[in-house]
Amino acid sequence: MEKIDFVITWVDDNDPIWQNAFHSYLPQSQYTDDVRYIRYRCWENLRYWFRGVEKFASWVNKVHFVSCGQAPDWLNLNAPKLHFVEHSDYISSEYLPTFNSDTIILNLHRIEGLSEHFVFFDDDMFLIDKVEQEQFFRNGLPCDMAAFNALSPGSVFTHNVVNNLCVINSSFKKHEMLRKHFWKWFSPQAGTKLLRTLFLLPWPHFTGFYDHHLPQVFLKSTFEEIWEKHEDILLRTTAARFRGIADVSSWLFRYWQLAKGDFVPLNVNKDGAYFEILDDSLDKIVKTIERQKKRIICLNDGEVSSFEVAKERINAAFQKILPEKSSFEK
Numbered sequence: 001m002e003k004i005d006f007v008i009t010w011v012d013d014n015d016p017i018w019q020n021a022f023h024s025y026l027p028q029s030q031y032t033d034d035v036r037y038i039r040y041r042c043w044e045n046l047r048y049w050f051r052g053v054e055k056f057a058s059w060v061n062k063v064h065f066v067s068c069g070q071a072p073d074w075l076n077l078n079a080p081k082l083h084f085v086e087h088s089d090y091i092s093s094e095y096l097p098t099f100n101s102d103t104i105i106l107n108l109h110r111i112e113g114l115s116e117h118f119v120f121f122d123d124d125m126f127l128i129d130k131v132e133q134e135q136f137f138r139n140g141l142p143c144d145m146a147a148f149n150a151l152s153p154g155s156v157f158t159h160n161v162v163n164n165l166c167v168i169n170s171s172f173k174k175h176e177m178l179r180k181h182f183w184k185w186f187s188p189q190a191g192t193k194l195l196r197t198l199f200l201l202p203w204p205h206f207t208g209f210y211d212h213h214l215p216q217v218f219l220k221s222t223f224e225e226i227w228e229k230h231e232d233i234l235l236r237t238t239a240a241r242f243r244g245i246a247d248v249s250s251w252l253f254r255y256w257q258l259a260k261g262d263f264v265p266l267n268v269n270k271d272g273a274y275f276e277i278l279d280d281s282l283d284k285i286v287k288t289i290e291r292q293k294k295r296i297i298c299l300n301d302g303e304v305s306s307f308e309v310a311k312e313r314i315n316a317a318f319q320k321i322l323p324e325k326s327s328f329e330k
Contacts, residue, residue: 004060004119006063007063007108008063009104010070043315049123062081098238102249125214128288128295138264142218143266144257144264145269146184146258160251174203174259214274290317299314
């Protein structure tokens, strides 16, 4: 089995140095939702991400922890499997500081020592039960679920997806790729999402892809290939300190792998679950964690009546299944 790395990005919104930099560049930002406080507030559960990795994916080769130079005071920077990465280690200084998550992700392939096979986690994605390498890669290819989708208007994300699709449609002929990789696109692993593909099949171009909100599985060579062919577009996004409507997003790399056929069909939703943290979903989130109903969970920050109560309940659930310190903690 190939070496598989994990990559996670993180920011400490309570850091006064970061806050000063954020607000000093903020007036230059337009058409962005990056200014919403819920995108940055800290749930104080990062340690459970590391505990989950050590307990449920001990096979991981290296964990690349990416930040602007921040690290929680409990993090053991000398942990054998930890690679502490600052933005300045792999992003050109002319584009720093950056508050654009796409910039941070679009350049991940430049991280020194990053494996060809890696899994990218947002800091709200956790392992809550044992996962095998085959959950992410098989026969050297990423495991993913391919299905078409149609866009709905209304947010900066829609603009970004359209920009992604412009790159994809200029690089691949939809029906040619479907014929070439027929059984990947029409695999039973797509489940009910296969209906979307069938419905959107007559359109001559890619109209969109089903987006899951779980860890994304990448080949580093995919990043290198797209940068070689579309450097101007990626540099334009990299130069934007906040996300905007002119950007491409990190989803571009996943779409490229799907369009090219560089994947193995897998129903990622079978072992993974996405939740927005809301008053109505809190009980279900806690039960899913405590009873380990899934192997992977994504907890997207949402509006709750009491942030402190929600944080306490969720972290208590994590503590129940992951009570022991990991080697990543001091």
